[in-house]
Amino acid sequence: MSLPEGHPTVHEHWGRKCPVTGDSHDFCPPQEGDIRSVCPALNTMANHGYIARDGKNISAQDIVVGLKACYGLSNPLAYFLSYVGFIILRKFRRISLAEIGKHGAVEHDASLVHHDTPEGQEYAPIAIDPALVETFIADVRPTAKEVQGSTEDGVEFLMNAEDVGRSRVRREKECRPVDAIHAEIARGEMAIILGVWEKKTRTKAGIPVDWVQRWISEERLPEGWKPDHTENLLDVVKRAKSIKAAADMIRQEEAANVPPPKPV
Ligand code: HEM
Structure with missing residues (x-):
């Protein structure tokens, strides 16, 4: 099916790869299948390719590297935010951005x-x-x-x-x-x-x-x-x-x- 004229290109993100922005940190909004979080800082990092643009398979260390490159955070601040965040979330593996929004953890x-998270729901x-x-x-x-x-x-x-x-x-x-x-x-x-x-x-x-x-x-x-x-x-x-x-x-x-x- 062809897209109407002027319709933004629809494409797939694989990890950090975006066929439109290439290796740059240009903005690309989430595409179908991409995952985002409740945090504007992390979503912005994904939208600019400082962490995986698809929002999947992200380690605490990926976030440390991204926070330093994207926002200029110091090593102690980047390590503190990322690793303490993962510890509060009890995640000792790679995660998708959505997992950050577990209600009552950091969220x-x-x-x-x-x-607010609706009553009875696990994620915000x-x-x-x-x-x-x-x-x-x-x-x-x-x-x-x-x-x-x-x-x-x-x-x-x-x-x-x-x-x-x-x-x-x-x-x-x-x-x-x-x-x-x-x-x-x-x-x-x-x-x-x-x-x-x-x-x-x-x-x-x-x-x-x-x-x-x-x-x-x-x-x-x-x-x-x-x-x-x-x-x-x-x-x-x-x-x-x-x-x-x-x-x-x-x-x-x-x-x-x-x-x-x-x-x-
Ligand atoms: C440059 C670093 C960061 C900045 C500036 C930042 C900023 C923000 C802001 C302003 C919000 C509030 C959104 C709202 O109130 O609607 C937010 C939400 C959130 N952030 Fe971040 N964040 C950063 C890093 C992180 C990291 C490293 C994690 C976890 C590993 C994280 C997890 C969250 C979570 C769970 C929320 C939801 C809190 C809520 O319920 O509003 N953030 N962040």
Whole structure:
């Protein structure tokens, strides 16, 4: 059967091989039969051929090599994320990306752009909800509109730890409760990318919101971007603490603004 004109080419991925991108790290979305996960970072690595493009037969060491090449993570950070992830998952063999989403292992409720795992299911849904992506972006201050309307020089639309804290508070109210360890994991996930992409302007330090939006919804790297520094474990720990401090502050402010119950 021939494809209609203009239809994107449909092809097969074998491990890291893609007939369209060849050996390059150009983006290619998952093709029929490819497997993806609940993690935007790992899916992006597969979509750019830093790990198997088909999302199958992936070892912890493949992920270490991919995390270093794709995001510029330091050796200790890459080893920590990958091997500790596999240990929590109790996987001592190669896995497919879908296996990473076992509910309650690393995976947790109150994700930023995914729905909670339905009751009784073993694996979390990998579908990204575009409405959740929109609200995640809408949590950023100053907002897109405020940035566009600004008369100040060099103002850019950036997301920082405080913005992520705002999203964490919102999702943890909207969803089923998460325990302290999974809340920490959730903060750590965003802390890594805040460190990998941070840029500073006169008014704010943060990561370009259009980069995050594309990464978390299309699972694609910014065009032509390559790591410009080594991102280390200590920096990620500090950023995760900043997200927690921001979230705690927002919760305190919200609690202070709740009007006292009316006397009966
Ligand atoms: C550069 C390294 C990484 C970054 C920046 C990163 C970032 C993220 C982000 C932002 C999410 C949240 C998606 C959402 O809330 O909807 C996520 C989810 C997840 N990641 Fe990663 N990740 C990285 C590496 C890894 C590794 C190495 C593993 C496991 C071996 C992993 C496993 C997961 C899992 C299981 C989830 C689902 C958590 C949930 O329920 O939301 N990630 N990751």
